[in-house]
Amino acid sequence: MTFTIPIDNGDALKNAETDSQRTLYPYVTGTSIVAIKYKEGVLMASDMGGSYGSTLRYKNIERVKAIGKHSLLGASGEISDFQEILRYLDELVLNDNMWDDGNSLGPKEVHNYLTRVMYNRRNKFNPLWNTLVLGGVKNGQSYLGMVSMIGVSFEDNHVATGFGNHLARPILRDEWHADLSFEDGVKLLEKCMRVLLYRDRSAINKLQISKITEEGVTVSQPYSLKTFWEFQAFHNPTAGAQGSCGFPGGYLNEIF
16 A cells, blocks of 8 residues: 655745735726715715726726615725625625514614724735715714725714715815705705816716715616816816916926
8 A cells, every 4th residue: 555645845835925815006996976964864876887996997886885774885996895895794784684582773883893804904014995985874863984905984963985085075174064955965966076177087977976874875877977177177187387387487497
């Protein structure tokens, strides 16, 4: 009888290292999420674009999902990582339902869970490349928070991700108030999304408005905003810029 003794020449270790995958750079990404509290709950707006690098490759991606009975989740960043987060949350909600004790996870609990998940993955040097917005209503209390890809989290009356954090938040600071009606809240979000459409190359004119109240989650059908592209600045965006042909005394003017 002949016995064969396997010889480990390090191939198993090499294969294990090869099989370990990381999202080194996001490939298909979604842009801004804008969300606000209003007097009945939380409103959240997102467009439906998915960019492959700088190419607007996909135009039908839903980036806002209901989580359990009381929460609404929106995500900017890598779409595949968002799908992985949704799988985590499906397991979390399923395990919570299996207790069958009459209780259910509220938005604050889900937000805390997401903060720990994002921070844990960051510490493994394998982050989930998303910025998440979590809104919800439970026991008459509205909740709205955000968590970044490295686990930084906070709560506020209005939040925005991506370009929206720079372009939409100033509008929200000026015009948001606690007694916003549903109609006024939608108009405010549409104003923010219109500004982002003008200024963010990754934004597309196809958006959804989602709301969550004590009655549950409602997600609108996709629709487009009315836009106006005849502003003078759009025709000559570099006019007045340092060194441009339109700048008096600019470098090109000196040459020609």
